[in-house]
Amino acid sequence: MIVNENVLEINNISVCFDGFYALTEVKTAVKRNTVHFFIGPNGAGKTTLLDIICAKTKPTSGTVIFYPKDKEPVRLTGMKEYKIVTEGIGRKFQVPSVFVNLTVAENMILSLKGHKGIMDSIFRKPSGEDMENIYATLEKVGLRERADVRAGSLAHGEKQWLEIAMQLLQKPEIIMLDEPAAGMGKPETFKTGEILKEIKKDCTIIVIEHDMDFVKQAADIVTVLHEGKMLMEGSITDVLADKTVQAVYLGRGGE
Amino acid sequence: MKLIKKQGDNICFSVIVLILAAMPLMLNAGMLSGSSTVLFLGKCIAFAVVAIGLDLIWGYTGILSLGHGLYFALGGYCMAMYLKLQQTNGQITDFMHIGGIETLPLVWRPFKYLPLTIILIVAVPSLVAFLVGYFMFKKRVKGVYFSIISQALTWAAYSIFIALSPYTNGNVGITEIKTVFGSIKGDANRANMFTLFYVSLAILVLVYALAKFLVSRKFGKLLVAIRDGENRTYFSGYNVSSYKTFIYVLSAAIAGIAGAVFVNFNGSITPSQMTIAYSITMVIWVAIGGRGTIIGAVIGAFLINLCEYNLSSGSMVEIWQYIIGAVFCITILFFKGGIVGIVRDQLPAFIGRLKNKKAVPAKEAAK
Numbered sequence: 228m229i230v231n232e233n234v235l236e237i238n239n240i241s242v243c244f245d246g247f248y249a250l251t252e253v254k255t256a257v258k259r260n261t262v263h264f265f266i267g268p269n270g271a272g273k274t275t276l277l278d279i280i281c282a283k284t285k286p287t288s289g290t291v292i293f294y295p296k297d298k299e300p301v302r303l304t305g306m307k308e309y310k311i312v313t314e315g316i317g318r319k320f321q322v323p324s325v326f327v328n329l330t331v332a333e334n335m336i337l338s339l340k341g342h343k344g345i346m347d348s349i350f351r352k353p354s355g356e357d358m359e360n361i362y363a364t365l366e367k368v369g370l371r372e373r374a375d376v377r378a379g380s381l382a383h384g385e386k387q388w389l390e391i392a393m394q395l396l397q398k399p400e401i402i403m404l405d406e407p408a409a410g411m412g413k414p415e416t417f418k419t420g421e422i423l424k425e426i427k428k429d430c431t432i433i434v435i436e437h438d439m440d441f442v443k444q445a446a447d448i449v450t451v452l453h454e455g456k457m458l459m460e461g462s463i464t465d466v467l468a469d470k471t472v473q474a475v476y477l478g479r480g481g482e
Numbered sequence: 483m484k485l486i487k488k489q490g491d492n493i494c495f496s497v498i499v500l501i502l503a504a505m506p507l508m509l510n511a512g513m514l515s516g517s518s519t520v521l522f523l524g525k526c527i528a529f530a531v532v533a534i535g536l537d538l539i540w541g542y543t544g545i546l547s548l549g550h551g552l553y554f555a556l557g558g559y560c561m562a563m564y565l566k567l568q569q570t571n572g573q574i575t576d577f578m579h580i581g582g583i584e585t586l587p588l589v590w591r592p593f594k595y596l597p598l599t600i601i602l603i604v605a606v607p608s609l610v611a612f613l614v615g616y617f618m619f620k621k622r623v624k625g626v627y628f629s630i631i632s633q634a635l636t637w638a639a640y641s642i643f644i645a646l647s648p649y650t651n652g653n654v655g656i657t658e659i660k661t662v663f664g665s666i667k668g669d670a671n672r673a674n675m676f677t678l679f680y681v682s683l684a685i686l687v688l689v690y691a692l693a694k695f696l697v698s699r700k701f702g703k704l705l706v707a708i709r710d711g712e713n714r715t716y717f718s719g720y721n722v723s724s725y726k727t728f729i730y731v732l733s734a735a736i737a738g739i740a741g742a743v744f745v746n747f748n749g750s751i752t753p754s755q756m757t758i759a760y761s762i763t764m765v766i767w768v769a770i771g772g773r774g775t776i777i778g779a780v781i782g783a784f785l786i787n788l789c790e791y792n793l794s795s796g797s798m799v800e801i802w803q804y805i806i807g808a809v810f811c812i813t814i815l816f817f818k819g820g821i822v823g824i825v826r827d828q829l830p831a832f833i834g835r836l837k838n839k840k841a842v843p844a845k846e847a848a849k
Contacts, residue, residue, distance in 0.1 A: 312717075312719070324711055324713075324714045325714075326703075326706065326707045326710050326711055326714065327710055328706050328709075328710050329703055329706055329707060329710075333703045336700060336703065337700070337703060337704060337707055337715075337718055337720075338718055343718075343719050343720050343721070344721075345701070345724065345725060345728050348699065348700040348701040348704055349696065349699050349700075349701045350699075351700075352699075352700075353700070393718075
C-alpha cells in the first residue's frame with residue numbers, strides 16, 4: 228500500500244450556524260510529519276475547524292478524511308468524538324488541564340495507552356518499557372528533571388509542555404493544539420516552538436496561533452483563514468509577503 | 483528525618499495501635515479505673531474504621547457523602563440481629579410479639595447463622611451503595627447534589643426503620659444483646675472483652691492496610707485525578723463512573739464492618755446511628771484529622787471522640803456541640819489539611835520562616 232503523503236484532507240467544509248457561515252468551502256490538506264499552522268483574525272473560524280476535525284461540531288457540508296499510516300482511510304465527519312481519539316487524533320485545549328495534585332510522572336502514567344480498568348489500576352504496575360517511554364517523552368519536552376514535582380507547582384509553560392507530553396504518550400498520528408503559546412513569555416514560546424519541531428518527527432501537528440514570531444519559528448505550512456474562507460496557503464515567507472494577508476491580518480495591532 | 487517524612491503516617495499509626503494494644507494490659511495491671519475506658523476505645527476503633535472509608539471517597543475522590551451513617555447502621559443492624567437471635571435462641575423477639583408477628587420474619591432468618599451474618603454485614607451496605615452509586619454516578623450527579631441526595635436517602639431509611647417497628651423495634655432499636663464472644667460484663671468475662679478488643683484492633687489494622695495499599699497504586703492516583711479534574715479523566719479514557727461506584731461501594735462496605743464492630747461494644751443499635759447529624763459528625767472527624775490522608779481519618783476519629791468523652795460529661799456537656807462546630811469551621815477556613823496538614827505542611831513552613839527571619843520571608847512552600 229502506498230503511504231499517502233497527506234495525513235488529513237479537508238474537502239469543501241462549510242459550517243452554518245443559524246444562517247451565519249462560520250466556514251465556507253474550506254479545502255486544504257495536511258502533510259505528514261509537518262507543523263501546520265492555521266492563522267487568522269478573531270472569528271476567522273480556526274477553532275471551528277478544529278472542532279470539525281475532532282467531530283465536536285458537525286459540518287453543514289463537506290468531508291474530512293484521515294489517512295492513518297498503515298490502515299485504510301477513515302472519514303472523520305460523522306464519527307463519534309471518543310472514537311476519533313482512539314483513531315489517533317489528540318487535541319489539547321487552550322487552558323492547561325493537568326492533574327495538579329499528582330506528580331509529573333503520575334500524570335504521565337494515567338495517560339498511558341490501555342489498561343484503564345479498575346482491576347488493572349489496582350494490581351498492575353506500569354512496565355519498565357512504559358516507564359522508559361514516559362521518561363523519553365518527558366525528555367523531549369524538557370521535563371525529565373521535573374518528573375517527581377507536583378504538577379500544580381509547574382510554571383504555566385511547563386504545564387502546557389506536560390500536556391503535550393501526555394498527548395504524545397497516546398501515540399497519536401495528529402496532535403491539534405489550540406494556542407499553545409498563549410500566556411507564555413518569549414523564552415517559553417521559543418522553547419515550545421523547538422518542542423514542536425522535535426515531536427513532528429513522530430507525528431503531525433496542527434496549531435492555531437496568533438504569535439507571528441512563533442509561527443515564523445515553527446511553521447512548515449501556514450493556512451490563513453479570514454471570515455470563514457481560506458485566504459491563502461503556503462510557506463511562512465509567502466504568507467508574510469502576500470498583500471491581502473497584510474491588509475486583513477498582519478497590519479492590525481502592529482504585529 | 484527522611485524516614486519520618488516518608489513513613490510518618492505509618493509510624494504514627496503503629497504508635498496508635500501499640501497504645502491501644504496496651505490498654506487491656508493496663509486494665510489488668512490496675513492502671514485504669516474501669517473497663518469502660520476499654521469499651522469506649524473499642525467504639526473509637528469502629529469510628530476510625532468508618533472514617534477511613536469516608537476519607538477514601540471524600541478526601542481522595544472528592545465525593546462528599548453525608549449519608550454514611552446509613553451504611554454504618556446497616557452493618558450494625560445486621561450484627562445486632564444475629565446477637566439478638568443468640569439471646570432468644572432463634573425464637574421471635576419480644577418486640578415482634580408486641581407488633582403482632584407470630585413467626586420469625588423472613589428477613590431475620592439468615593441472621594441465625596454467624597457466617598451468613600458476616601457476609602451480610604458486608605453485602606447489605608454494599609448492595610445499597612451499589613444501587614445508589616450506580617445510578618447517581620452514571621447520571622453524573624456530583625458535588626453538592628450528591629451530598630443532598632445521600633442525606634435524603636439516609637433520612638428516608640431512618641423513617642423506614644422507625645415505621646417498621648415490629649421488625650426493627652422502631653425508636654428503641656435492638657437492645658439487650660451480648661457480643662459475638664459472649665458477655666463482656668463484669669470482671670469474670672474480661673477475657674471475652676479482650677478478645678473482642680483485639681479482634682477489632684486487627685480489623686482496624688487490616689482496613690488501614692487495605693486503604694494504604696489502594697491509594698499507593700495507580701488506582702489511588704486516579705481517585706485524586708477524578709477529584710481534581712473529572713472531565714479530564716474521562717478524556718484520558720477512564721470510565722470515571724465505574725471507578726466512583728467501586729470506591730463508593732467499598733467505603734460503604736467498610737462502614738458496614740465498622741457498624742458491626744460498634745454494636746459489639748455499644749451493646750445496642752438504634753436508628754439514631756442512622757441520622758444525618760451522626761453522618762455529618764463522621765465527616766467532621768475526617769475534616770479535622772486531615773482529608774486525603776488515611777492517617778488523618780484515624781487521628782480525627784480518635785481525637786474528637788476522646789475530647790467528647792472527656793469534656794461532654796460535666797459542665798461542658800451543653801457547649802460541646804458549639805465547640806466542635808467552631809473547630810470544624812476554623813479547620814475548613816484556615817487549615818484545609820486538618821491536623822495532618824498542620825504537622826506536615828504548615829509547621830515546617832512556619833519553622834522555615836523562623837529560620838529565615840533575616841532573609842526575605844520564604845513563600846509558603848506548603849501551597
